[in-house]
Amino acid sequence: MAPVNNIVQINNNDHPPKYKVTIVGSGNWGSVASKLIASNTLKLSSFHDEVKMWVFEETLPSGEKLTDVINQTNENVKYLPGIKLGHNVVADPDLENAVRDANMLVFVTPHQFMEGICKKLIGKIRSDAQAISLIKGMEVKKEGPCMISTLISQQLGVNCCVLMGANIANEIAVEKFSEATVGFRGNREIAENWVQLFSTPYFMVSACQDVEGVELCGTLKNIVAIAAGFVDGLDMGNNTKAAIMRIGLREMKAFSKLLFSSVKDSTFFESCGVADLITTCLGGRNRKCAEAFAKNGGKRSFDELEAEMLQGQKLQGVSTAKEVYEVLKHKGWLEMFPLFTTVHEICTGRLPPTAIVEYSEHAPKFPIAVNSDAFQ
């Protein structure tokens, strides 16, 4: 494979230059990403075999450090038990050390930790590094919403693509077929390099020149998954759930286009769009915890349910609903997005879970009739 512009690769005189990959994050999806990447770096001559994986260090009930156990057993026993990551994956609890030599950085942590991680990495990464974010979420700042890839680009001064898709990590871990979408702007060659690094016969990746659209799909579907979980918890059946998914997709598209007029309709038909929405609403963690929340009539908090049901894994939908609500409120768009608005109001206890399908002055009025091009 030809070297990509802007990346000065580690070189010596005897061998062609190679890319060096570090994964920042080692949760459920981070571990599966390591497995995918590590299988490819062994096969592709343009990459160094070794893949570093930064681990947010923790002590296991056995008293051992998670990093030590990963390096001894080649398994992330906490976040992806039973799956070998590949002997060329090296876990490192030292963030600076983990990124020092890498010119391909893969970011895959729960979104709420990324601002702190970026601050620690300022001035610590190679000047020729490229980045990709697998993180589904956004930040809301005083100046307005900020996508995680933008946060990474701005804070670290790197180009940042995204990879999103219908990707429940545990299914990919056991090599069940799925697809994913790399979102990029500008240089297609860089995107193709990421596609090559992730693609396997059971993980089919394609590139799409719409970084904002791809990332917003991955981010916003988590709010719809919470709504789908409420419907499941209320035993409302498949028709209701399909209605929620349709209305949710419509709000995802409208919100994305109002934020970024460049977002393409076709992006919603990629794996990152409708396919991810479906899989998350059927089998994701957001759905599962929201189902339990509704079954308990909203009396047990999401924090409590997350800790009990996910054992250290993190939900993204509840905080994303809050972040999107802040944007909607600030822009005066609350009434245009009844599903997004209602999910947040249920999560915060202002409305009961049943409000997800009730017609009242506070709850969704479906189907919504909004006079905006974004809804066309």
Ligand SMILES: NC(=O)c1ccc[n+]([C@@H]2O[C@H](COP(=O)([O-])OP(=O)(O)OC[C@H]3O[C@@H](n4cnc5c(N)ncnc54)[C@H](O)[C@@H]3O)[C@@H](O)[C@H]2O)c1
């Ligand atoms: N799991 C999936 O099926 C899946 C699939 C596609 C995308 N994603 C997205 O990937 C991103 C990462 O998800 P995941 O499933 O790998 O993680 P996860 O939900 O398993 O999260 C736990 C991770 O957070 C780390 N962590 C805890 N406290 C931390 C702190 N203070 N600072 C830094 N890290 C801390 C833990 O060590 C662990 O690695 C999310 O945005 C998620 O939406 C997940």
Ligand SMILES: O=P(O)(O)OC[C@H](O)CO
């Ligand atoms: O388990 P969830 O709800 O975080 O969703 C996981 C992935 O995003 C599905 O693509």
